[in-house]
Amino acid sequence: MKYIDLLNFLNPVHFPIIAIMLYFLGAFLIVLFGRNRIVRNCIAFLATGLTLTLLILLVKPILIDGGIIPYWMGNRVPAGGYAIGIALEVDALSLFFGLLVATAVFVAILYSFSYMSEDDNEPQYYTLFLMLAGGVLGMVFSGDLFNMFIMVEILTFAAVALTAFRNRVTGALEAAFKYLVVGCIGSTCILAGTILLYQQTHTLNLAQLAYVIPRVGGTNVTVAFALLFIGFCTKAFIVPFHPLAADAHGAAPAPVSVMISGVLTKSGIYGIIRLSFFLFQTMNLGTMQFWLVFLGSVSMFVCVTMALAQHDFKRLLAFHSISQIGYVLTAVGLATTLGASAGLYHAMNHTLFKGLLFLTAGAVLHETGTTDLGKLGGLSKKMPWTTALFLIGAASISGIPPFNGFASKWLIYQASYEKAVETGNIGFALVTICALVTSTLTLASFVKVTQSVFFGQLPKECENAKEVSWGMRLAMSILAILCLVTGLFPNAVQKLLTIPAGSALFNPNAYINGMWQSHLPETAAPAVQTVGVWNPTNWLILLMIALLSICIVAIASKYDAVRENKGEKVALKYSLFYGGEETEFSQVGGGDLFWGFKQNWRHYFSFMHNLHSGIVNDYSLWAVVALALAMVYALIVL
Amino acid sequence: MDFPFVKEAISKLFSKPSCEMYVPDKTKLGAPNYRGRIVFHPEKCINCMMCERVCSGNAITHVIEKTPEGEDKVTRTFYLGSCTFCATCMDFCGHGAIEFTRDYHMIATKEEDLMVSGTFIKKAPVKKAPAAKPAAPKPAAAPAPAEGGKVIKPRDDGKPVQVPSKCVYCTICAKKCPAGALNVDRANKTWELDEDLCVGCGTCSDACPKKAILMPGDEPVTEGAPAPAPAPAPKAAPAAAALIQPRDDGKPVQVPSKCVYCTLCAKKCPAGALTVDRANKTWELDEDLCVGCGTCAEACPKKAILMPGDEPVAADAPAAAPAPKAAAPAPAPKKEEPAPKAEEKPAEPAKPVEPRDDGRPVQDPAKCIYCTICARKCPVGALTVDRAAKTWELDESMCIGCGNCYEVCPKKAILI
C-alpha cells in the first residue's frame, strides 16, 4: 500500500511491534537453527537485547514527553467508529511494564546461557522462553481485549511448558498440571468476560471499550468485570491462587522463575489495572478500592506467613513474590497518584529484587543440587559473590535502606496512611500497619534463608560447591546494581518512570484520545506529594563517611590485627565453640528458626498447612468460589 | 504479665546496699569453727599415720629420712589442694598435732604454696625411752610397786603393755587401735599385741577405761595389787543399814534412788550388757556379758552405778553423808534435801530453764558438763563452748535452730 521506507523502521511508531516480533522471531529462528549452541545463544541475545534497546528508546517520547503510540496492524485504521483490525497501543503504563519485561527477560537470558547449559532440549527451552516473553510483551502492548486473551494463553502455555521443563524434578509435572488447570479456568474466565463485553458493546478495542463501557452499563458488563478480574487475578497469583505460583516456582528452572514472578505476575497486575482504571473506571468507587486493598493486604500477609513456614528456598521465594504483589495491588488500589506511583515503583522493584533472589536460588541449586533449606548451609565461604548478591536482594525485599525495597515500601506506607487520614477510615491505617509488619516478617524469613543457606555450617554434601560462572554472576550483578540504583535515586525514578506511569492511571481519556484521535477532556492527575522525608543519597553519604571514619579509627587502633587459622587443619583455637564439644554438624536453620514466633501462631500455621492441601480439585474449588464471590460482590456494589 | 517487686526495687534504690565490701585482705578470718588452713604441730606428732589413713583426699603424705644418728626424720606434708577440710584427721589425731585454723586465704600461684608441712624427728625407741622421760618418774613410782609382786613396766620401744590385773578385756583398746594391732578376746581373757602393726601411738592407753595399758613414760604398776580402791569400803560401811554395796566381782550395781534411767550406761557399755528401760524404769545387768570395765559408772551422770571401790550408798535417800567422797556433790544434794519423799524421781533443777520460743537452743547450766559435743556438731558453728572456762555461748546470728545440739547433748542440758 505504502512505499516501505527502510528508514521508516526507525520511526518510534514501529518500535512496539518490532519489539514483540523480535521475541517471536527469535523463538522461530531458534527452532530452525538452534542446534548450534553459539547460533542459538546469539539469536536469543540479539532478540532480547534489541528489544530492550528499542523499549529504552521509547522512554523519551512516551514517559518523558507523555505521548501515546497507537499502532494499527496492517495499517487498518478504524473506520466508521469501529475498530476491526488488530491494534497496539503503548502509553506510559504499558511502556513501564514493557520495560520491566524486557529487562527481566534480558537478564534471565544472560543467566540461562550458563545455567541451562547442562540441560538437554536447550533449543526448546529458548523457544518457549522467548514465546513467554513475547506473550507478556504482546499482552502489555495490546490495544485489543481479545489479543490480550490470546497473549495470555500463549504465555500460560509457555509458562506451563517451562514449569514442566525439568520433568525429572520432583513436582514439576504436578505443578505444571495444577497451573494448567487453574490457569485455564482463569483464561476461560477472561474469554467469557471478553465475549460478554463484546455482546454489550460490539467492540474489542480497549480504547473504545473504555469509552463505551461507562456509558453502557448493565448486568452483563458487571458479570464481565468479575470474570475478567478473576481471570487476571489468576495470572497475578493473587490469593487464593497463590499455591500455583509456589508450586510452579519450586519446580521451574531459575530463569523461568524470574519470568513467572517478575514478568508473568506483572501481566496480571497490568490486566487488573487496565481493567479497573481504564475499561471500567471503577477505581473512584470506595467499594472497589476496598476490594483491591483488601485482596492486596490479605495476599501480602497470608503469603508472607506461608513463606515463613516453608523449608524450600524457591518455594519460600515464590510465596514472597505473591506477598510483594500484594503490596503492589494494595498501593494501586488506594487510587491516589502517590499510591499508584508507589505501587508501580514497587512492581518494578519486585521484578528486580525478586529476579535477583531467584537467580541466586538458581545458583545455589546449580552448585548443590538442592534447594531444601534443611540440607544447605555455610555456602558463604564457597560462594561469596552469590552470597553478597543474595544479601543485596534480601535487603531490598525486606526494605532495608538504602535499597529499592525501602523506597517503594515507604511510599506505600505514606500513601496508605495519607489515604486513611484523608478518608478518616481507620481501615486504611490497618493496611499501613499490615504492610509494615509484613515487611518485618519478610526480613525474618530472609534472615532464615540467610542463616540456612549461606551462613551456618557447611554440610558434607555441599562441600563441592563453588562459585558460579561469570555469566551467571554478571546477570545477577546487573539486577543487584539496578536494585541499588533505583533505591538510591527514588526521586529520579519516580520522576522518570513511576509518576508518568502512575498518572496515566487517572487519565483514561488520554488513552482513548491517543487511540482514536478524539478530543475527550483529559484530566491531569494530581501532583504527587509526599509528607515524609527520605533522602537515601544523603543518608548513604553520611553512612559512608561514618563507616569510613570508623574504619580508619579501627584500622589505626589495629582492629584488623586478628588471629587467623593458618594452614589446612583447623587448630583448636579457631574451631567453633560448641559448648566444648568437638566439631560436629549442628546446623540451625530451615524450619527450626523462629520457634518463638511460630509457637504463638501454631494454630494459624497448622490451619494454613492443611488448607494448602496440594490437591488440584481444592485449588479449582478456590477458583470457583473466588469467581462466585467476585460476581456477587460486583453485582452488589457496581 | 505483672511486675512484682517494683516497690521493693525502688525502695532498695534509696537504701544502703547490703554488700560486704570485701576486698582481698589477708588478715580476715573465717567464722568461728571455720575449717581453713591446716596448721601442723610436728612436735606433737607421733607419726601414728592415723591421719593419713583416714584422709579421704590423700592429702597427707610423709617422707622418712634416716638421720645420721639412726633416727627417723619424718616430714609430714598436708597438701591443701587435695584436702576436703573434713577435719577427720584432726579428730583422729590423738595428740592434737593437727589444727584447723580460720584462715581461708588459701590462694596460690604455685602448688608449693598450698603445702603445709612439718618435720620432726621420731623418738628413736632404744635411746630415748629409758633416758629422757621415764627416768624422772621412775623413782617416784617405785615405792608403790615394790610392795606388790610382779612389777609391770612400760616398754621402752614406745609400744603398749597390758596390766592384766587391771584389764577387764573390754576390747575398747582393740577397737580404738588405729593400726588394728591389738587382739583382745574377752571370753578367754587374752590380750595380744601385734608388734609389727603397732605404731606406738598410745591410743589404746588413752582409751583404756581401767588404765590397764602402760605406755612409755607411765609409771610401772605392780601386778596383783587389786587397785587401791577396796580400802575405803569399810569406812563407808557404818553410815547406814540399808546401804547398797558395790559388788565385789567387779561388776556394777545400780542405785535406784539416784538412777534416772537415762540409758546412757546401756549405750556406753562396750559389751552391751546393760538393758535399761526408761519407761518401765528397769535396769538389768546381764552378768554373763558384763566385763566389769566400769564404763557405765563413769558414764552415769547421776553416779547411780557403783563399782567395786566405790562407797556404798543409801538405798532410799541420797545420803548427805558420803559427800566428802562424792565426785561432784555440790549441786545435787542441796536440791534433793527439800524433797526426800521423791524416791524414784530424779532431781529436777530448782530453777528450770525455759526453752526459748524462737527455736534456738538454751543451755541448762546445771546439767551442762561443757563437753563441747554440741559445739562440734553444730552445722553452722554457732556454738562456742570452752571446757576450761566453763562457758557456753550461742551466736544467735548464726544459729539456724536445727536442734542438732539438743540431740547430741549427752546430758540433755540443752533445751529447744
Added chain:
Amino acid sequence: MFKKLIAESTGKSPWLFHINAGSCNGCDIELVSVLTPRYDAERLGFKLTGSPRHADIVVVTGPVTQQSLNRVLRSIEQVPDPKCIVTMGSCPQSGNVFRGSYSVAGPLSKYVHVDVDVAGCTPKPEAVIDGLYLATQILAEKRKEMKK
C-alpha cells in the same frame, strides 16, 4: 593514650568463664554466690560470660573427669589471650577425694598452665574473690608481656 587506656582497663574488667569439669556443684554454687548482693563481685568488674571467647579468666571446678577433659581443654584453648586460668576448689588441683578414680583424668595442671589455685572444699566466697583478684593482677601483667 589508647594504649594507656587499655593498660588501665585490663585489670578492671575481668570477665569469667566457668567450666564445670565434673564438679559436685559445691564450688559452682559458691562461685555464683560471689556475684550475689552479699559479695557482689560485679563492683570489682567481674562478670560471668557465656562464651569462652569473651572471657579473661577461666574458672575450672571439678576433678576434670575423662568425659570432660577434652571439652575443658578445648574451651580453654578458645579463650583469647591474655587469659588466666583459675582452679577453684581442691578437685581440679589434685582430684581431691576422686583422685585415682578410673574416670578422673587427673589434676588440670597436667594439661595446661594453671595461674591461680584457690584451695578449699569449697573455698569461701571471700577466698574466691581473693583468688580472682590475684588473677586480674596476673592478667594485667600478661597483657604487658603480650604487648612486648
Added chain:
Amino acid sequence: MDMILNALKYLAYVLIFPGFLFCFLSGLLLCGIDRKLVARMQKRVGPPILQPFYDFFKLCGKETIVPAAANKFMFLMAPLLGLAALVVLQLFIPVFQFNIPAFTEVADVIVILYLLLIPAVSIILGGASTGSPYAGVGLSREMVTVLACELPLVLVLLSVGKVVGASYQGGICFSMTKIVEYQMSHGSLITHAGLIPAAIAFLLVIPGETGNHPFDAAEAETEICEGMLAEYSGAPLGVFKLNHGIKMLTMTSLFVMLFFGGLGSGIESLVALVGLTGTAAHMVSVLLAVLLLFLLCVIVTAVGISLVHAVTARLKIEQIFKYYWTVVSGLALLSLVLVWYGL
C-alpha cells in the same frame, strides 16, 4: 574555601558532636548508669559507672580470634556497620529545637524505624557469618524480638504522626523536626491524653528493642552462650557492646524527643534571661539542651530499662513475642484509636 570549611564542619558533626564521639561517651555512660542502677535496685553496690569504658578498652586490648569457619570480612565488618548506622541514626534525632537541618531533614520517623533494623541486621549477619549453632539460635531469637517490637512501635509512630499531622498540610506528619516543632508550640505530646498509652507502650518497647533484660533471650549467656556474640572476641565484641550502649541512647532520646520534646522550649529564653546573646547564647543553650536531653535519657533508662531489669526474670522467646503483640500492642492500638477519634 567555604566549601572546605563546610565540609569540615559537617565532618565534625559526624565525628564529634552529635556523632561518633558523643555517642561513644554518652552511650557507654548510659550503659554504666544502667548497670549501676540495676545493682542498686538489687541492693548491690554495683560496678563503677565507668565500667563499660573499662570493658570496652579491655576488649580492645584482647586478641581477636576469627574462627576458621567464619567469613572474615563479614565477621569484622558487621560491628562497624552497626556502629556507623547507629551513629548516623543518632544524627537524625534532633536535640530539642537544635538540629542540624542537613541531617534531620533527611529522614522521618518511619525511616528511623527502618534504620533501627540495620544494627539488628548487622549483629545477625555477624553472628551468622561465624556458623556457630549458638549464633543460629540467637539470631532466630533476635529476629523474633525485632518482629515483636515492630508492631507496637509502628502503632505508636502512626498515632504520633496522626496527632502532629493535624497542624500540618496532608494530615500526617512523620518528620522528626516537625514533631519537635509541634511540641514546642503545643506542649509535649505526653500531655496529649490520647498518646499516654502510646508513651507507655513505647517505654515498654525500649528494653525489647535494645535487647535488655528481660527481653534478652537472644543473648542469653547462660543458655545459648550469648547467642550471636558467641564467637566474637576482642575489639569486634567491644564494638558490639558499644553498639548496645548507643542503641540505648538512641531509643531513649527518640522517646524523649517524641513525648517530651516540648521541655526544651524554655532554654533559649532562659539563656536570654541570664543576659547572654549571640553565639555565646547559642552555644550555652545547645549545651543546656544536650544536658537536659541526657538527663531525660537517664531518667527514661532508669524507668524503662533498669527498673524493668531489676524486677523481672528473663522471658522465653515466645513469651516475649506474645507480650509485645498482646499487651504492648494493645496499649498502642488503644492510643491509635483514641487519637483517631479525636481524643
Added chain:
Amino acid sequence: MMTLNYIASFFLIVLGLYCIVVKYNLVKTVIGLSIMDYGVNLLIITIGYNPGGTAPIFTEGELQAASYFVDPIPQALTLTSIVIGACVTAMSLALVIKLKEMYGTLDTREIRRLRG
C-alpha cells in the same frame, strides 16, 4: 431458541467446573476443561448469531447497508478459541501421561507432593 443456547452454554460451563472440582481422576479433569471450553465456545457463537442472518461471506459489491448477516467476529474468535482448547487438551493429556509414569496413579489425591 437463543435462550436455550444460553442455558446450554451455562450448563456446559458449570458441568465442566463441577467435573474439575469434584472428580479425582486426572483424565476426567481434562474432560472437564474441555467441556468448559465448549460451553464458552457455544456462548460466543450464540452471541454472534443473528436469527435469520446469512453467512457473512460477501464478494465485492454484494455488501449493502441492509445486508442482514451473522456477526463474523465471534466466529473468528471461536475458531481461535477452539484451537486454544485443543492445545490445552493436548498439553494436559501429555502431562497426564507423564504424571502417570511418575506417580503411578491418576488419582489427584495422591498427586500432592507440593503442599503446605
